[in-house]
Amino acid sequence: MDLYEYQGKELFRRFEIPVSEGRSAATPEEARAAAAELGGQVVVKAQVLTGGRGKAGGIKLAATPDEAEQRAGEILGLDIRGHVVRKLWIERASEIAREYYLSLTFDRSEKQSLFMFTTEGGIDIEEVAARSPERLARLHVDPLVGFQPYQARWLAFTGGLGDANEQKQLAAIAERLYRASAECEAMLCEINPLIVTPEGELRALDAKVTIDDNALYRHPDLAELRDPEALPPQERLAKERGLAYVKLDGDIGILGNGAGLVMSTLDVVAQAGGQPANFCDVGGGAKAEEIVSALEVITADPVKAILFNIFGGITRGGEVARGLLEALDRMAIAVPIVVRLDGTEAEEGRRLLAEAARPNIHPEATMLDAARRVVELAG
Numbered sequence: 503m504d505l506y507e508y509q510g511k512e513l514f515r516r517f518e519i520p521v522s523e524g525r526s527a528a529t530p531e532e533a534r535a536a537a538a539e540l541g542g543q544v545v546v547k548a549q550v551l552t553g554g555r556g557k558a559g560g561i562k563l564a565a566t567p568d569e570a571e572q573r574a575g576e577i578l579g580l581d582i583r584g585h586v587v588r589k590l591w592i593e594r595a596s597e598i599a600r601e602y603y604l605s606l607t608f609d610r611s612e613k614q615s616l617f618m619f620t621t622e623g624g625i626d627i628e629e630v631a632a633r634s635p636e637r638l639a640r641l642h643v644d645p646l647v648g649f650q651p652y653q654a655r656w657l658a659f660t661g662g663l664g665d666a667n668e669q670k671q672l673a674a675i676a677e678r679l680y681r682a683s684a685e686c687e688a689m690l691c692e693i694n695p696l697i698v699t700p701e702g703e704l705r706a707l708d709a710k711v712t713i714d715d716n717a718l719y720r721h722p723d724l725a726e727l728r729d730p731e732a733l734p735p736q737e738r739l740a741k742e743r744g745l746a747y748v749k750l751d752g753d754i755g756i757l758g759n760g761a762g763l764v765m766s767t768l769d770v771v772a773q774a775g776g777q778p779a780n781f782c783d784v785g786g787g788a789k790a791e792e793i794v795s796a797l798e799v800i801t802a803d804p805v806k807a808i809l810f811n812i813f814g815g816i817t818r819g820g821e822v823a824r825g826l827l828e829a830l831d832r833m834a835i836a837v838p839i840v841v842r843l844d845g846t847e848a849e850e851g852r853r854l855l856a857e858a859a860r861p862n863i864h865p866e867a868t869m870l871d872a873a874r875r876v877v878e879l880a881g
C-alpha cells in the first residue's frame with residue numbers, strides 16, 4: 503500500500519526525521535487558511551499516488567495566502583498520469599542549497615534491505631544510476647545484525663558527502679529511516695529530494711512510503727490510511743474483477759496470463775519497437791467472462807492494437823479461444839488483436855480461431871512474431 507506524501511511525512515515526523523511543517527487542504531479556501539496559519543512562503547503540493555508531480559505542474563510555490571488559494575485552484579482537479587488531484591498538502595517553503603537522494607528498499611535477490619544514497623538528488627534516480635553509478639552508494643543491511651553506525655558513515659562518505667556536520671545528520675536520518683521501515687514493515691521508504699538548507703540543515707522534502715500489504719493486518723493504524731478513491735476508475739474496475747492491471751504510456755494493449763509471461767511480453771514488444779499502453783494479467787482465467795473484463799479494462803485506454811498472449815498450462819488453448827470468440831461476440835472491438843496461443847491444447851485453440859476467421863484476429867505462432875505483428879498493426 504502506497505502512502506500519500508503527507509502520510510509518509512507524518513510517519514517520518516513520528517520517527518524524528520526532519521520534515522517541514524504543513525497542513526492538508528481539499529479546497530482553495532482551505533489552502534488559503536493553511537497558508538495564513540503557516541505564514542510566509544508556502545509550497546502547494548498535489549497529493550496523488552504517483553511520482554513526477556513537480557514536472558506535471560502539481561507543485562507550486564506561493565508567497566501569500568491569496569496566491570496559495572489561486573495555485574490550489576489550479577492544481578485541484580489536475581490529471582497527473584491518470585490520478586486526479588483531490589487533496590493538497592500545504593507546507594512551509596524551504597530554501598534549498600542542495601538536493602540529495604536517500605532510499606531504503608528490499609533487494610529480494612540478496613534477501614536484505616538496501617540503502618541508496620547520492621548527493622546527486624532532485625532528478626530521476628534511474629538517471630544517476632545510468633549516468634554516474636559511482637556516485638550512487640548502495641549498502642545492504644543484514645536484518646539479523648541491523649543497521650550499524652559505521653555503515654551510516656560509509657553511506658555518507660561513499661555517496662559523496664564531505665561535510666562533517668551533514669554526515670552526522672545523514673547518519674541520524676538513515677538510522678531513523680531504517681527503524682521506521684522495520685517497525686512499519688515498509689517495502690520502500692524514499693526521500694527525493696533530501697535537501698540541505700542554506701543553514702546546513704538536512705530535511706526530507708518529499709516522502710514516498712510503501713507498506714507491505716501482507717503485513718497490514720499487524721498495523722491497523724497504517725491500514726486505516728488507505729484511500730479507496732485513490733485508484734483511477736480503470737484500476738478500480740480491474741481490482742473488482744480480480745485482474746492485475748497496470749497503465750503505461752504507449753498504444754499497444756497487452757493481455758496475458760501470469761505475471762512472468764506478461765512481463766516478458768512487455769519486453770518483447772519493446773524489443774520489436776512498440777510501446778505498451780497497459781497490461782492486464784488474467785491469471786489462470788480464460789473464461790469469456792474474464793476475457794471480456796480484461797478487454798474492457800484494456801480498451802478503456804486509447805489502444806491501437808492488442809496483443810493477446812496466452813500460454814496454456816492448466817488453462818487449455820481451446821477454452822481460451824472459445825472465451826475470446828465469445829467475448830468478441832459480446833463486445834465490439836474495432837482494433838486488431840494479435841493472438842499467440844501456446845501450451846496445452848494450443849492446436850485446438852488455433853484451429854478454432856482459424857475457423858472463426860474474424861477479420862480483426864491475427865494469429866501468430868511465436869511471441870516474437872506476435873510482437874512484431876502487433877507493432878506493425880499499431881502503425
Ligand code: GDP
Binds near residue numbers: 554555556597
Ligand atoms: P515529485 O516531483 O513528485 O517528486 O515532488 P517533490 O516533492 O519531490 O517536489 C519536486 C520539486 O519541487 C523538488 O525537487 C523541489 O525542487 C521543488 N520543491 C518542493 N518543495 C519545495 C520547497 O519547499 N521549496 C522549494 N524552493 N522548492 C520545492
Ligand code: MN
Binds near residue numbers: 694695708
Ligand atoms: Mn520527489
